[in-house]
Amino acid sequence: MKPEQIVQRFEVFLRSHGLKLTAQRRRILDRAFATHEHFSADDLYAWMKTEPGPRVSRATVYRTLALLQEGRFVEGLDAGRGELVYEHVLGHAHHDHLLCLGCGRIEEFHDERIEALQEEAAARKGFVLVSHDLRLRGYCRTCAAKRARGEVAAKSVEKTGGSGVAKRAPADRARRAGSPR
Amino acid sequence: MKPEQIVQRFEVFLRSHGLKLTAQRRRILDRAFATHEHFSADDLYAWMKTEPGPRVSRATVYRTLALLQEGRFVEGLDAGRGELVYEHVLGHAHHDHLLCLGCGRIEEFHDERIEALQEEAAARKGFVLVSHDLRLRGYCRTCAAKRARGEVAAKSVEKTGGSGVAKRAPADRARRAGSPR
DNA sequence: TTGGGTGCAAACGGTTTGCACCGGG
């Protein structure tokens, strides 16, 4: 989907809600759609500070991100880093995520059969589905190989070491809490 | 699984990690396995304050919950309330969750076919799976009916109202963030 | 005896918010 089309859609969305298209909102939208990687609110804010353009505060980044989510332009994902990461979804097909516990890499995949079975499971319980998210956690090829070679130590509880609890943060709290709310 | 067995397992787990079984840890373990509902760290703390037994601080609740997760006695789940909710899993089969966006109810389901397809998807991407969680969000039979009858208003963005962004908190932040961390 | 455990209160940190000024439509 072309940049102009996206901005146009955003403008329509805003207008239909009695909101305005400001320079800040436009800049955030552009930047969010300029990257094909997952980004955090802080990444976005850092880009706003670094790259040329109208000043954008952290508060506006968060407020606009909320609007973009509301309008289904972007989607938030708790990748276990203690902060939410976003990805633009307008013009992209739905997909689920594979999260590498070793390097944090995020891969995407899609399986229509799983989608169908989810719908079936919801129906069985009398639920009307609105959305879903499936996150598979494990080690990517590279990290799995490193671990097999014993190049990395497993996290531990005190001394003996265990499997490592899946906390909400990286480096045991690189993230958050408060799964960010 | 019987209470004594669980405590025994916990003791083994602790010992193997050079840790001690204290009155607080035992009390928290007992309480966590006494309920078959999902509970938050705060629920647990409230029970500790309310019910008779040795004093337990909020810090110890969190510290013990981390240990229980590490030992796979309980599992945390971000149900979108702004705080993590826990459920004991020792002695229970794996399952996924259905979250009602209307009343917050959490239902469980399991489908071996989905599990297999997840494994297949991971393999296709070269991932070694460690865990996964699938959350289906929607409206339970009761809430879906209410909505159909127009008894509830949709959340909105400012004035016109929209579909409501899936925030991490209840009542638009009844929770909290972080995504707990 | 001794190293781990606990309570308390302060710190964390991502995110939200109150307020006064700014600017798009």
Add this chain to the structure above:
DNA sequence: CCCGGTGCAAACCGTTTGCACCCAA
């Protein structure tokens, strides 16, 4: 012009942590 938008800084809030004292093994 008018109401929504923005920056700033403070507030939020679930969770984590430093510290001094306590206790299980």
